[in-house]
Amino acid sequence: MTTVIDGKQAAASVVAAVKDAAEKLEAEAGRKPGLAVVIVGDDPASHAYVNSKGKMAKQCGFKSVQHTLPEETSQETLMALVAELNADPEIDGILVQLPLPKHLNSDAVIQSILPEKDVDGLHVVNAGKLATGDMETGLVSCTPAGAMILVRQIHGNDLSGLNALVIGRSNLFGKPMAQLLLNANATVTIAHSRSRDLAGIARGADILVAAVGRAEMVKADWVKPGATVIDVGINRVPAPEKGEGKNKLVGDVDFAECAPVAAAISPVPGGVGPMTIAMLMANTVIAAYRAAGRQAPKF
Numbered sequence: 001m002t003t004v005i006d007g008k009q010a011a012a013s014v015v016a017a018v019k020d021a022a023e024k025l026e027a028e029a030g031r032k033p034g035l036a037v038v039i040v041g042d043d044p045a046s047h048a049y050v051n052s053k054g055k056m057a058k059q060c061g062f063k064s065v066q067h068t069l070p071e072e073t074s075q076e077t078l079m080a081l082v083a084e085l086n087a088d089p090e091i092d093g094i095l096v097q098l099p100l101p102k103h104l105n106s107d108a109v110i111q112s113i114l115p116e117k118d119v120d121g122l123h124v125v126n127a128g129k130l131a132t133g134d135m136e137t138g139l140v141s142c143t144p145a146g147a148m149i150l151v152r153q154i155h156g157n158d159l160s161g162l163n164a165l166v167i168g169r170s171n172l173f174g175k176p177m178a179q180l181l182l183n184a185n186a187t188v189t190i191a192h193s194r195s196r197d198l199a200g201i202a203r204g205a206d207i208l209v210a211a212v213g214r215a216e217m218v219k220a221d222w223v224k225p226g227a228t229v230i231d232v233g234i235n236r237v238p239a240p241e242k243g244e245g246k247n248k249l250v251g252d253v254d255f256a257e258c259a260p261v262a263a264a265i266s267p268v269p270g271g272v273g274p275m276t277i278a279m280l281m282a283n284t285v286i287a288a289y290r291a292a293g294r295q296a297p298k299f
Helices: 007-029 044-059 075-087 106-112 124-131 142-155 174-183 198-202 273-291
Strands: 034-040 063-069 093-096 163-167 187-191 207-210 228-231 235-238 247-250
Touching (some): 007 044, 007 142, 034 044, 044 063, 044 273, 063 075, 075 093, 075 106, 093 273, 124 174, 142 174, 142 207, 142 228, 142 273, 163 174, 163 198, 174 187, 174 207
Parallel strands (some): 034 063, 034 093
Antiparallel strands (some): 235 247
16 A cells, blocks of 8 residues: 655644744743745745745744845845845844846855855755765755655665665755765665666666656656655646646656555655745754754754
8 A cells, every 4th residue: 555645744743843942942042033034026926935934934933024025126135135134133044035036146145145044955055064964053955854854754764775866956956855865874866867767767766756847757667666756846737627727736756657656655736845844944943043052953
């Protein structure tokens, strides 16, 4: 019987632990964790994400601040706001919602956030700490951190002897995910669009993580019987069965085909997605504990 991994349930337990940690910090240190979210322009999807992040931060008992800037905001204005938030002792986490309008240099903005306040885990210092196995002082990118919790639910903390494949090599997900699997003692392969015989490589994986952004690319004959499949893709495809012009969300894995072959599989939606915001909250509470000179909780 295949286990369908419930990301909503896993995210709820992370959020409950974050809430407890935030209450404890307020009781002992007299301060709430502070999260500042910066959004530029009026992209509806970005606003929806930001609203859900703000709601979740309040639910966790954080001080939650949102800065909404107009589309035509200059690089200088945005950088000045980040500098201000870097200097604010009540703000532990700074999140600049991506994508930014095309005239802005996203990378310069992200790298200007203090690494200890970079709750998205995108600063080169945090990427470097993860790459060198420093899990104590860095912050890990939210989506891979969340996906890793789902892997640990199935396999525990030690992945010794297991072959893991990450399809996708992005700085945002593929590379940090591979690093997390490696730090947990898995034998890790990274495959991508230039890899030869992707299906053949995939068939050797005990843990298969798909993050390429191609709808239902991974088919049943790619999956080793009994493997754990983590689907990170979010693709909108036409759903004529729902009515004309309607869409539905699917992952990078053909769920209906692969589920009977896998021992455990994460669905889209409801798998890795809910974990991303939960881990953002976890990173914020970790940053707040460190800022207060206390031992940060582990998630």
